Amino acid sequence: MSTSFVHLNVHSHFSLLAGTHSVDELVAAVRLAGMQALALTDTNGLYAATDFQAACRVADVKPVFGVELRHVGKRAVVLADGKRITAEDLGFVEAAAPIGGYIAVTGEFALIPFVLGFAIMTWIAGLDIVYALQDMDFDATENLHSIPVRLGKKNALSLSAACYGFSLGAMIYAGILAQKDLAYWIALVIIGAIFFIQQKLARSENIASAIKNFFKINMFISPLLFFGTLIDLLLR
DSSP states (O other), X not given: OOTTOOOOSBOOTTSTTTOOSOHHHHHHHHHHTTOSEEEEOOBTSOTTHHHHHHHHHHHTOEEXXXXXXXXXXXXXXXXXXXXXOOHHHHHHXXXXXXHHHHHHHHSSOOHHHHHHHHHHXXXXXXXXXXXXXXXXXXXXXXXXXXXXXXXXXXXXXXXXXXXXXXXXXXXXXXXXXXXXXXXXXXXXXXXXXXHHHHHHHHTOSOHHHHXXXXXXXXXXXXXXXXXXXXXXXHTO
């Protein structure tokens, strides 16, 4: 297959009944075929955006971020215009998930989903700032104004730590608003420990190697929050 060909509508296993392969498998297949780019367009969400970006970086494949929107028998594929989704963009999109889900289920506004949305937005922003440290030299050469390039490594790490602090604070506030019990707070203690370890890894001399462990432990955060909340509900 020609290397100039690019798949522009591909679903991962995050898209129910539309995809079966993981992001890593999709990117590996593209790399094996000699293609230079891949567009990931999961159904109605950027569920695997962070994993997709990480897999593409390792395989030296250009990621094209997108989504296939489906509603009442109609569909449209939307692709991002630009080199990458920024920390702010990705965080904002992810933040909309709990807000949209809550409104869709209850049909009303409430403070808690917005607090959780803020927690997700600042978590993703802090994570992506660290991720962008790997690209500082490239971004500076190509005149790309990433946060590490604009602020410098030290200040970028401080901003990432602040984002993580705001994220954990928002999770605590959400727990107070919802009057959560022990299971939820245990989950938050573990999440706080993971945040601390991630920030320590971000300050490693070999950032490229540290990033791998950074993302490995990051995968536990969402399940911890989910099961902490679920157990809290079941024990009431």
